[in-house]
Amino acid sequence: MAVTKVATTALVGVEALKVEVEVHVSRGLPSFDIVGLPEGTVKEGRKRIRAAILCSNFDFPLKKITVNLAPADLKKGGARFDLPIALGILGASGQIPAAALQRRLFLGELALDGTLRPCPGDLATALLCEKMRIPSLYLPRGSLGHFSLIRGCDAVFSDNLLQVTAEITGDATDTACKEDRQAVAEISRRLLVDLKEIHGQQSAKRGLMIAAAGFHSVVMIGPPGAGKSMLARGLSGILPLMQRQEAIEAAVVKSVALSPCDTAGVFCRPFRAPHHSVTLAGFLGGKQGMVPGELALSHRGVLFMDEFPEFRRDVIESLREPMDAGNYHLSRAWGQVVYPSRFLLVGAMNPCPCGFYGERDSECRCSLSQIERYRNKLSAPILDRIDIQLQVSRVGYRELQQQKSSQSSAEIADMVEAAAAIQRQRFSQELYPFNSDIPAKDLPRFCSLQPTQHKLLLEAIEKFQLSLRSYHRILRVARTIADLEGEKIIATAHLLEALHYRLGLRRFAAR
Ligand SMILES: [Zn+2]
Incomplete structure (x- = not known):
């Protein structure tokens, strides 16, 4: 019997990495093994997957089932592999066409009755799909959110295992589980306190x-x-x-x-x-x-x-x-x-x-x-x-x-x-968006001072015993004050105001 492959992801920090779930069903004593560096929660998934498959009116094959999570050297944790493993078993045992699993990526924890629960890193996964040109991503309904940011990958949300199989085999008549992008694309500013x-x-x-x-x-x-x-x-x-x-x-x-x-x-x-x-x-x-x-x-x-x-x-x-x-x-x-x-x-x-x-x-x-x-x-x-x-x-x-x-x-x-x-306009060629991000080497370019201003700042630094870091920070704040007033050149008043903010805690500094 052939091996059925289902794509999913593992999380490393905030990055999602592609993981391929390979399922092989063969004759032999009934068994269910998961290999490929799975942690405890992944192995426990066997019980959830078996119950979820049975509760969704499919058969759980009484055969020798081997699941491999590739690449095998990446440690895999969490219940996120439940859904892809279950689909792999259904595909390998011929209960759904294995072709329906191609060019799609699945992620989700299964409850015993087949209900899907959200897992961490759904958006990181969507970004990976966008990068790898995988056109559709199947997720638990609870993950709804953030996806208006993603282009080039369709997120499909389902309530349970049965709904996912109906979606991918084209039996679904319910389009309501497609995310309504308009509803979540609303841009709003939260005003906590006016x-x-x-x-x-x-x-x-x-x-x-x-x-x-x-x-x-x-x-x-x-x-x-x-x-x-x-x-x-x-x-x-x-x-x-x-x-x-x-x-x-x-x-x-x-x-x-x-x-x-x-x-x-x-x-x-x-x-x-x-x-x-x-x-x-x-x-x-x-x-x-x-x-x-x-x-x-x-x-x-x-x-x-x-x-x-x-x-x-x-x-x-x-x-x-x-x-x-x-x-x-x-x-x-x-x-x-x-x-x-x-x-x-x-x-x-x-x-x-x-x-x-x-x-x-x-x-x-x-x-x-x-x-x-x-x-x-x-x-x-x-x-x-x-x-x-x-x-x-x-x-x-x-x-x-x-x-x-x-x-x-x-x-x-x-x-x-x-x-x-x-x-944003000034830094369009740079990697940073704000004045506070200007690296020291770029300061002369963006925050140039007149000789008299430079002298004034040096005197203040010496008088108040400020550090070189302070000098840089004063320049960045002065740049922002000038920007707020729409001025291209930093004026002495901007510089003095920035210096004033630097000295606010001077009486406080640990000496
Ligand atoms: Zn006191």
Whole structure:
């Protein structure tokens, strides 16, 4: 009897690799073996597959069944191979035509009654299909989402094994299970908090607008109740819309983590706000297979770290690699993966453990050594990597009375979008989209200064003992401020404003 082949994928990090399921059914004592480096969950699948085939009114062949997962040297985990193995058995035993399995790719976990359950990495798989020119991909219904991003590959969603066989053999009359692309292609911007609803805080809002426009990391420092969390959530609503490539990158990470996908928000940037008790494993990922952590899930979006110094030291220090490289490496027993991780870091912190250091109408109860210890939790290298440092104060009663009408998130978002468009045009030949991504070697080209400006900046660097990294970061922020004003050349005012944001935490820096 011939061997039936069914295509599917295995996951390595956030990448899907093609795996071929080869099924051979022959005479002999009834047995069911899976070879090709399967892990426990794959082997357990034998029981699910047998029950699902029987419950779908097919026969489970009482013969010698051998399943090989090729390539044999790639470790395979998860229940994702259930559906392709079941289809391979049906094909090899002549219950469905083996030809129906060609030029198609299948992915799905089976329940005992044949119902399909979604598995991680559906979008990564769709991308692979697009790349390998496999025209159709069969997935469990629960995977619906993100697929409006994919061109060149049709995703077909089914509820159970029987429906898949009906689809591929042409018995299906129900076209409703084809995804309605229009329904999920809706582009929307999620407005978590409208900045207009936050009273006062004009300078903080200005800082956040600049952070959003150039994708600059930012830290806010101020007493409890100053509205730092509200401001951070408001930032989400003014970020530039994601481009298709960015949306795909973010959605792939989400689908690998099996994070619930919201279909309307494919073009919304992620907003992650891990609690300060998060462990390093939860932050980086890699537990149970290769689930991405918070750092990867915030790719192309916002990573909000409230109570910044309260995070574990190793968690804070792990920010360094992604903040420099836009990705991070994870080595585990099963090998090494690289997760994409280009996020906009928003840190929020109190000025001291009690929160009231330096406030006008409240008294700080902390000792100097307590304050020192608190501030030292943020190392100089971490603070050095933050472009914009904002002081946020509580809004007094009088300021509330004199509240001027402030701009809405939609108005600010328009200005941000205009600045983002300028950057996209400027960097059309480069691999990066934002000013904060400009590598040091390209700075003279994109952020050139007049001799007097250069001198001024050098003097400031010397006076405030700033690092070379600070120098570069000031230039990038100044570039963004100029872009927000539609200026081609960086003016001295832009440079001074950028310098001002660099010094916001100077009283704080660990020395
Ligand atoms: Zn205090």
